[in-house]
Amino acid sequence: MRITIFGTGYVGLVTGACLAETGNHVVCVDVDADRVARLSHGEVPIYEPGLDALVAGNVNAGRLSFTTDAAAGVAHGKLQFIAVGTPSDESGAADLQYVRQVADTIGRHMTEYRLVITKSTVPVGTADEVRATIRAALEARAVSPEFDVASNPEFLKEGAAIEDFMKPDRVVIGVDNERAADHLRALYAPYNRSRDRCMVMDIRSAELTKYAANIMLAAKVSMMNELAQISDRLGADIERVRTAIGADHRIGYHFIYPGCGFGGSCFPKDVRALGSTSRQHGYQPALLDAIEGVNTRQKRVLFERLQAHFGDLAGRTIGIWGLAFKPNTDDMREAPSRTLMEALWAAGASVRAFDPEAMGEARRLYGDRTDLVLCDNALAAAEGVDALVVVTEWHIFRSPDFDELKTLMARPVIVDGRNIYEPEYLRREGFTYYGIGRAAGNPSPV
Ligand SMILES: NC(=O)C1=CN([C@@H]2O[C@H](COP(=O)(O)OP(=O)(O)OC[C@H]3O[C@@H](n4cnc5c(N)ncnc54)[C@H](O)[C@@H]3O)[C@@H](O)[C@H]2O)C=CC1
Numbered sequence: 001m002r003i004t005i006f007g008t009g010y011v012g013l014v015t016g017a018c019l020a021e022t023g024n025h026v027v028c029v030d031v032d033a034d035r036v037a038r039l040s041h042g043e044v045p046i047y048e049p050g051l052d053a054l055v056a057g058n059v060n061a062g063r064l065s066f067t068t069d070a071a072a073g074v075a076h077g078k079l080q081f082i083a084v085g086t087p088s089d090e091s092g093a094a095d096l097q098y099v100r101q102v103a104d105t106i107g108r109h110m111t112e113y114r115l116v117i118t119k120s121t122v123p124v125g126t127a128d129e130v131r132a133t134i135r136a137a138l139e140a141r142a143v144s145p146e147f148d149v150a151s152n153p154e155f156l157k158e159g160a161a162i163e164d165f166m167k168p169d170r171v172v173i174g175v176d177n178e179r180a181a182d183h184l185r186a187l188y189a190p191y192n193r194s195r196d197r198c199m200v201m202d203i204r205s206a207e208l209t210k211y212a213a214n215i216m217l218a219a220k221v222s223m224m225n226e227l228a229q230i231s232d233r234l235g236a237d238i239e240r241v242r243t244a245i246g247a248d249h250r251i252g253y254h255f256i257y258p259g260c261g262f263g264g265s266c267f268p269k270d271v272r273a274l275g276s277t278s279r280q281h282g283y284q285p286a287l288l289d290a291i292e293g294v295n296t297r298q299k300r301v302l303f304e305r306l307q308a309h310f311g312d313l314a315g316r317t318i319g320i321w322g323l324a325f326k327p328n329t330d331d332m333r334e335a336p337s338r339t340l341m342e343a344l345w346a347a348g349a350s351v352r353a354f355d356p357e358a359m360g361e362a363r364r365l366y367g368d369r370t371d372l373v374l375c376d377n378a379l380a381a382a383e384g385v386d387a388l389v390v391v392t393e394w395h396i397f398r399s400p401d402f403d404e405l406k407t408l409m410a411r412p413v414i415v416d417g418r419n420i421y422e423p424e425y426l427r428r429e430g431f432t433y434y435g436i437g438r439a440a441g442n443p444s445p446v
């Protein structure tokens, strides 16, 4: 099939490369000329395992190309995907300006049938707006080619995006007629060989399904973080609690890892956006507000732990392992590391930091700060520090040489924001250890 994708971010690029891999001819359109130039030379501007090879292979095979020429993009694909960003606006609602721009562009250039598919995460009712925007642009040109609008939200996770796209748990297809459903069923057939994963439904339900999935997952994480806070105050170990409750199949082991708060480009903004939609429709979303409130507080837990340990943090140097919002990505959007570093700087402390993939992004965000040293490796980030904080649970941080670490650090204090170490072991090795919700393993719970 001929496919056009607007937006070459995490979702647009992965979608484009994966669709090209199954034989489709894909043109990706972006307004960012620099990004398009880099991609056209086979340079992938984000870190996503396996994506470089997938993009390069399909570009070389002539099935995947990149352009800033929106008109050429509209001319190319019978299927037109919208995969642009939908960030929070200042009220917390999803900012739909980029989605509207693309809809208008399609309306201004289309000359024959197009199926316009929203893959971006958008509030319920956005498909109606996309349809109205296209129709207005067509009317302005006094032409009336047929078109359909569909919702096909994306559920991939950064760090496992290709696997998630190629072997989806489900493919949600929101349509209002059979023609649109048939196109999308055919497009996804190669990813459905073992069983039919397509769930065809009305457009509004599809749009809401995306938010519902992210909110359920964010709620699980916030629930565990709240239990961790309570565990700390009661002298229990949340890790024992986690493994025990996860054994109940109704709860399960996924997404019940307590930590230093969820980040990323989606959970925080989607919780806010559904809250905003609810309020616009006269419903006070108490639980959504609580998920956000718990997370905001949790993102300060590492700083508060350091403050409780040291009192005044002015003049202290803190080592940080992990800057990305989770492992296997270079994405620092709403990352807990940022909350921690900004609080430390405000308190007069300085930071030495290392992340296996996010150093470039950290340099872009904070490169001009004199109270941040971006280190070449994990041990360098521990040199001379008053405490070492694990913010992101990258594999390489799991089994360091603790003897060497103790020699390098000015003080043997470890704050484990992801509970990757055994408190008892570290204590025996001479460290002061703090985890999340692990008061049973903490020498001086706060
Ligand atoms: N990042 C993720 O893991 C996931 C994101 N989503 C959703 O997918 C959407 C996109 O997210 P990301 O890929 O992370 O965004 P992103 O911010 O990484 O990329 C968006 C891209 O769209 C481009 N763009 C903006 N206006 C444009 C226009 N008029 N024409 C063409 N390109 C334009 C930007 O230049 C940028 O390259 C969002 O709604 C997000 O909530 C859904 C599932 C997973």
Ligand SMILES: O=C(O)[C@H]1O[C@H](OP(=O)(O)OP(=O)(O)OC[C@H]2O[C@@H](n3ccc(=O)[nH]c3=O)[C@H](O)[C@@H]2O)[C@H](O)[C@@H](O)[C@@H]1O
Binding pocket: 121, 154, 155, 156, 157, 158, 159, 214, 217, 221, 254, 255, 256, 257, 258, 259, 260, 261, 262, 263, 264, 265, 266, 267, 325, 326
């Ligand atoms: O809409 C989106 O963009 C995507 O959002 C999440 O994917 P992602 O943000 O890439 O990352 P997750 O693996 O879900 O992690 C989100 C955050 O929750 C935290 N988390 C996750 C799981 C857990 O048990 N504990 C925990 O603290 C992670 O550290 C991270 O900060 C969803 O998992 C995807 O299905 C969805 O498509």
